[in-house]
Amino acid sequence: RKEVEQDPGPFNVPEGATVAFNCTYSNSASQSFFWYRQDCRKEPKLLMSVYSSGNEDGRFTAQLNRASQYISLLIRDSKLSDSATYLCVVQNTGTASKLTFGTGTRLQVTL
Amino acid sequence: EPEVTQTPSHQVTQMGQEVILRCVPISNHLYFYWYRQILGQKVEFLVSFYNNEISEKSEIFDDQFSVERPDGSNFTLKIRSTKLEDSAMYFCASAPPDNLDTQYFGPGTRLTVL
Helix, strand or coil: CCCEEECCCCEEEECCCCEEEEEEECCCCCCEEEEEEECCCCCCEEEEEECCCCEEECCEEEEEECCCCEEEEEECCCCHHHCEEEEEEEECCCCCCCEEECCCEEEEEEC | CCCCEEECCEEEECCCCCEEEEEECCCCCCEEEEEEECCCCCEEEEEEEECCEEEEECCCCCCCEEEECCCCCCEEEEECCCCHHHCEEEEEEEECCCCCCCCEECCCEEEEEC
16 A cells, blocks of 8 residues: 555646545554645645644645545635645654655646 | 755766765755655655764665765765666755754756666
C-alpha cells in the first residue's frame, strides 16, 4: 500500500465550481499533514496545514480524519489561477522529519 | 520575503560524471533537506541535515550521494558518478527554528544525465 494515496485526476471544472480532493495515508503514526500546491515544473508550495478540527483559509477548507487516516481539501468558487497539482503530504513523528508526498491530483479550471 | 535559492537551474551532464547541486537556504533556518522528483512522479525525500550532520536519509541516498554545508550559507548535494536514472528535479528545502514542521522549497535544479 502506498504511504500517501491520491486520485491523480485530472479534475476539469468550470470557473466558480466547488471541487474536493481526497487523500489517504497508511502510517497511523503520522503527526502532521499538509496540502501543497505545485505548478508545472515548479517547486511545491505550502497551501495549508491540516488539523483534526478542520481549518479554513479563504476559499480553501482542509479536514483530517485520523481514525480513517483520511485528509480532504475543498476549494470553493474555483478560479483559473487554481489550476495546478495539489499534493497531499504527511510528516511522521520526530522533529522536522521528512515529508512524504502523494503523487498529486491535477486540477484544471476552465472558463 | 526570504527564499531558498538553488543553482544551477538546469544541469546537463554525461553519465559517470560528478555533479554538485547548490542551495542557499533561508538565513535563520536550521534544518535542511534534499528531495527529488523524477518527471511525472511524486516528490521523494533524499536526506535531511541538521547541526552539520545527516539526520535522516532514504534508500535512494546511497554511497553515490553526499551532502555538505561548506560555509554558513551554502548547502550542497553531490552525486559522485551520475546514472541515467538520476535525471530529475532536485529540490532543496529548509525549515525555520520556530516552525520546524514547515519546509520551504527552492525552485529546483533540473538534472539531465545523458
